[in-house]
């Protein structure tokens with residue numbers, strides 16, 4: 269029996285290992301090529317340059333415009349070799365030899381070799397992308413909330429986004445619990461606190477967004493109406509209206525989390 273169990277455990281462990289998604293932490297050297305250390309995402313700009321050059325080269329080969337094909341092949345090589353200058357440890361992904369051969373094939377107008385080496389270089393691009401693109405995007409593109417604080421209108425204290433969410437979530441749940449328990453006075457206090465806390469979230473938007481329009485997506489007329497209905501339905505002990513208001517507001521939590529929380533969860537894994 270024991271042996272069978274161990275066998276099953278080993279099996280399920282390997283099954284798990286096969287199902288694990290691994291994210292490589294981006295190499296430290298990349299920090300230099302992204303804000304706030306650089307003015308712009310310079311590593312990404314070099315990628316755009318590589319990609320445009322690849323297309324420029326192939327299109328001109330197709331049109332038999334050899335002079336321009338050579339120009340773009342040269343630029344492609346330049347961007348490709350620059351990857352190693354920026355991130356030395358990524359040398360292992362590069363096929364520099366094949367890149368040289370590609371430039372040569374374009375010079376010699378050798379279509380068969382152009383095809384062969386363009387494929388090999390292209391494969392090296394996708395091989396690195398498969399392993400590194402997602403973690404690099406998550407780490408360097410998604411903004412952090414670490415320096416943001418939100419003032420709680422109920423206690424007057426400043427909280428991190430995470431702690432503020434805990435407060436907000438507690439007053440949301442307590443509103444439900446007290447309503448369900450018929451403790452109307454407490455339910456009303458929680459509902460009012462919750463409403464204040466929910467509206468006060470808008471303090472934080474301008475940390476990342478420059479236009480006010482985004483606020484309307486979560487805090488527009490429909491949300492304000494649901495917040496008013498929430499307090500009113502507690503007062504009137506109207507269960508149907510209460511549930512409707514709570515669900516409508518819950519939908520806003522859900523929407524915002526899909527855009528703002530999920531990427532942060534991934535990001536925190538890469539920064540630990």
Ligand code: HEC
Pocket residue numbers: 309311312315316318319322348351358361362389390392393394396397400401404405408
């Ligand atoms: C050693 C790794 C590596 C190699 C080799 C590489 N790339 Fe990239 N590439 C990346 C990473 C990492 C990103 C994500 C950068 C970012 O989003 O800031 C990226 C992003 C890109 C993007 C932008 C995609 C998007 O959706 O934003 C393009 C286009 C691109 N690479 C083209 C190429 C081409 C073409 C080649 C080969 C000639 C190539 N790359 C080779 C690592 C590599």
Ligand code: HEC
Pocket residue numbers: 410411412413416469470471472473474475476477482483484485486487527528
């Ligand atoms: C830490 C930074 C940050 C904060 C704070 C923040 N957002 Fe965002 N938000 C983003 C990012 C990143 C996106 C993805 C689109 C982009 O890059 O602008 C986004 C997207 C959105 C979108 C989707 C529409 C779009 O522009 O793509 C809405 C709506 C939105 N945010 C509303 C809000 C509201 C309302 C607040 C304040 C309660 C807020 N956000 C606070 C970073 C933030």
Ligand code: HEC
Pocket residue numbers: 413429430433434436437440466469486517518520521522524525528529532533
């Ligand atoms: C404007 C966007 C936004 C809205 C609206 C929003 N949240 Fe959040 N919430 C976030 C972000 C961003 C995080 C991740 C914070 C972090 O990890 O630093 C988060 C995290 C959380 C967490 C996890 C906190 C933890 O312990 O890590 C809970 C619980 C939560 N929210 C509850 C709620 C509830 C309940 C509502 C609706 C009543 C709500 N949120 C509405 C943006 C929002």
